Amino acid sequence: MKPELAERLQFLQRVIEKEIQHLRYSASQVFQNAMTPETAASLQHNEILAEKVEAFASRFSRLQDTVGDKLLPAWLRALGEHTGAVIDNLDRAEKLGMLKSADQWLEIRLIRNQMVHEYIEQPEILANALNLAASFQPELEHFALALIKDLQSRGLLINPQ
Numbered sequence: 001m002k003p004e005l006a007e008r009l010q011f012l013q014r015v016i017e018k019e020i021q022h023l024r025y026s027a028s029q030v031f032q033n034a035m036t037p038e039t040a041a042s043l044q045h046n047e048i049l050a051e052k053v054e055a056f057a058s059r060f061s062r063l064q065d066t067v068g069d070k071l072l073p074a075w076l077r078a079l080g081e082h083t084g085a086v087i088d089n090l091d092r093a094e095k096l097g098m099l100k101s102a103d104q105w106l107e108i109r110l111i112r113n114q115m116v117h118e119y120i121e122q123p124e125i126l127a128n129a130l131n132l133a134a135s136f137q138p139e140l141e142h143f144a145l146a147l148i149k150d151l152q153s154r155g156l157l158i159n160p161q
Helices: 003-031 037-044 049-079 086-095 104-119 123-153
Strands: none
Touching: 003 049, 003 123, 037 049, 037 086, 049 086, 049 104, 049 123, 086 104, 104 123
């Protein structure tokens, strides 16, 4: 493996571990109580909760981007696999047993877009998207950590001390 790729993988491992930690914190802050349409509608008057929701949505989106757009292609390159469009990379990860479902990943992407773009005037959509994102969070984390663990098991990443 080229040194540049090894350095990139080490960097991505550190970043993803931090992103997971921050996402977990945000999730614990947002989902202390049920996220209902009424709660989502109250965000316009509850700036503290609105900031927590914004942090969760941003951190969820960032982790998904880092894993899907950066770690996954780097993982494929480290394995000597061909990389292509995101959907092709996801399909390959699914075939290699690292991802439960490429279609589910795309569904998560739609949920992400709803959290970011649809929330201003449609609290029902926001509440639903947030709840779905929270339910998919373990899968997102699992995929990220599975790629890292696979690289570690192949000796391509060093376990953190």
